[in-house]
Amino acid sequence: MKNKFLNIGVLLLIIFGAGWQIAATARQSITIERDDVVFDFPNEINFTLEAASSVPIERVELEYGLDVNSCATDTTRVVPDDVEPAEQISVTWTWNMRRSGSLPPGSRMWYRWRLTDANGETFISEQTWLTWLDDIHDWQTISNDNLFLHWYQGDADFAQALLDAGVESQARIERDIGAEQTKDVHLYIYGTTDELRDAILFEPGWTGGLAYSNSNIVLIGVSESNLEWGLDTVAHELAHVIIGNSFDSCYASVPTWLNEGLAVYAEGPLNAGSANVLQDAIDEDNLYSVPALSEGFSEHPGRAQVSYAQSYSMTAYLIDTYGQDKMRELLRQFDEGYRYEAALENTYGFTVAEFEAAWRASKGLAPIAVPTEAAVEPTVYPTFAPYGGQTVAAATVTPIPTSQPLPTPPGGGEAPETTSGASDLFDWQSLLSGFPLIVLLCTCLFTLTVIIAIPVVLFFMGSRRKSNPADNGDPIDVE
Numbered sequence: 001m002k003n004k005f006l007n008i009g010v011l012l013l014i015i016f017g018a019g020w021q022i023a024a025t026a027r028q029s030i031t032i033e034r035d036d037v038v039f040d041f042p043n044e045i046n047f048t049l050e051a052a053s054s055v056p057i058e059r060v061e062l063e064y065g066l067d068v069n070s071c072a073t074d075t076t077r078v079v080p081d082d083v084e085p086a087e088q089i090s091v092t093w094t095w096n097m098r099r100s101g102s103l104p105p106g107s108r109m110w111y112r113w114r115l116t117d118a119n120g121e122t123f124i125s126e127q128t129w130l131t132w133l134d135d136i137h138d139w140q141t142i143s144n145d146n147l148f149l150h151w152y153q154g155d156a157d158f159a160q161a162l163l164d165a166g167v168e169s170q171a172r173i174e175r176d177i178g179a180e181q182t183k184d185v186h187l188y189i190y191g192t193t194d195e196l197r198d199a200i201l202f203e204p205g206w207t208g209g210l211a212y213s214n215s216n217i218v219l220i221g222v223s224e225s226n227l228e229w230g231l232d233t234v235a236h237e238l239a240h241v242i243i244g245n246s247f248d249s250c251y252a253s254v255p256t257w258l259n260e261g262l263a264v265y266a267e268g269p270l271n272a273g274s275a276n277v278l279q280d281a282i283d284e285d286n287l288y289s290v291p292a293l294s295e296g297f298s299e300h301p302g303r304a305q306v307s308y309a310q311s312y313s314m315t316a317y318l319i320d321t322y323g324q325d326k327m328r329e330l331l332r333q334f335d336e337g338y339r340y341e342a343a344l345e346n347t348y349g350f351t352v353a354e355f356e357a358a359w360r361a362s363k364g365l366a367p368i369a370v371p372t373e374a375a376v377e378p379t380v381y382p383t384f385a386p387y388g389g390q391t392v393a394a395a396t397v398t399p400i401p402t403s404q405p406l407p408t409p410p411g412g413g414e415a416p417e418t419t420s421g422a423s424d425l426f427d428w429q430s431l432l433s434g435f436p437l438i439v440l441l442c443t444c445l446f447t448l449t450v451i452i453a454i455p456v457v458l459f460f461m462g463s464r465r466k467s468n469p470a471d472n473g474d475p476i477d478v479e
């Protein structure tokens with residue numbers, strides 16, 4: 001079934017346009033004369049409020065939040081500028097996505113106004129829900145049960161093939177991993193990765209797919225010419241959302257190799273290109289250690305491909321050898337807050353090193369004796385919080401495979417080593433990578449200071465005591 005979706009031009013919501021009143025503990029009332037929200041996708045949302053009161057309104061605040069699967073309440077409160085106390089007020093506030101970091105299209109959000117008058121009475125408007133819609137493209141929608149696919153470029157067969165890939169992924173995840181999709185998930189299929197980046201205000205990079213498991217949204221840039229990649233990516237990103245939703249706990253922390261391994265597993269058998277890359281890495285014993293794959297993946301496309309393929313292989317080894325029930329138990333361990341070392345041991349009875357040795361043995365390799373170069377190579381997981389400043393979920397990013405042309409960054413050259421989803425975000429990765437050096441420098445400086453300071457302090461104490469005849473201390477002791 002197909003229907004028209006999001007063909008709305010500029011969205012203008014006149015909410016309670018006829019005016020509404022808020023009872024003020026039976027003494028006063030405030031009349032809202034205008035309450036508008038205008039979307040300018042993908043840049044900003046403009047909120048406008050006009051209100052009247054018999055008592056001057058002294059303070060106006062806008063509260064808003066997002067519909068995300070989050071443990072924390074994510075209410076943000078802003079105070080619009082230039083509101084003078086008056087009986088008649090007109091207020092606007094703009095949510096600038098370029099400054100805050102963008103929301104994925106399809107995000108659900110709410111807002112309400114909080115007004116305080118000169119008597120100290122507070123009035124709160126009804127909570128109103130909105131959907132951050134991408135009205136740039138002429139979207140169509142097809143669905144299957146609780147999976148919705150929105151697309152605007154390509155024919156119906158193209159869209160149906162992508163939706164079918166999602167349905168197959170759902171079934172595979174439920175059958176082999178034991179995680180079930182219980183909530184609606186929306187897949188937005190952009191015609192190109194450039195158009196996807198434009199929608200979420202991305203920097204150029206090699207991102208091809210984004211999974212927002214907290215808001216049940218997947219964004220992919222794929223055209224009919226790279227449908228095969230699109231089918232895998234739909235399955236992959238959907239798996240991230242479903243598995244992310246399978247945890248009740250806010251603190252479940254799944255190692256990267258398992259998170260990505262499960263997502264690649266959901267794609268079906270490893271594709272020939274990745275299988276060859278993995279076999280080459282096995283033949284050369286140029287694999288990553290399990291600890292190295294637990295924190296993050298290299299963003300260099302070539303090495304990232306090894307990371308994904310190896311993670312798939314390790315995950316498939318667990319599922320094929322020990323079965324679905326054990327995998328379900330492993331995920332339950334994460335849900336209970338165990339770290340992956342303990343979760344592995346509690347579930348399978350082996351340590352990380354024993355697991356690694358067993359998996360390597362299954363590939364005809366001896367246990368790792370000393371860390372290989374690949375094992376100690378620092379890795380950076382291409383996951384980031386795309387909404388700086390807003391309390392919402394991070395996205396899981398999937399690279400465009402090396403079989404696709406890589407986007408050229410400004411000025412040419414290779415694709416950047418570090419994908420940046422939002423350039424205004426604080427660069428934690430740089431800080432963390434520089435952390436040991438900083439600590440070392442600080443320690444050295446502190447030690448030097450102490451070494452120099454002690455004789456100086458002792459010298460001055462001695463001088464003071466010796467020069468002060470009233471001091472009862474024994475100057476000889478000081479010396």
Ligand SMILES: [Zn+2]
Pocket residue numbers: 236240259260263396397398
């Ligand atoms: Zn992934």
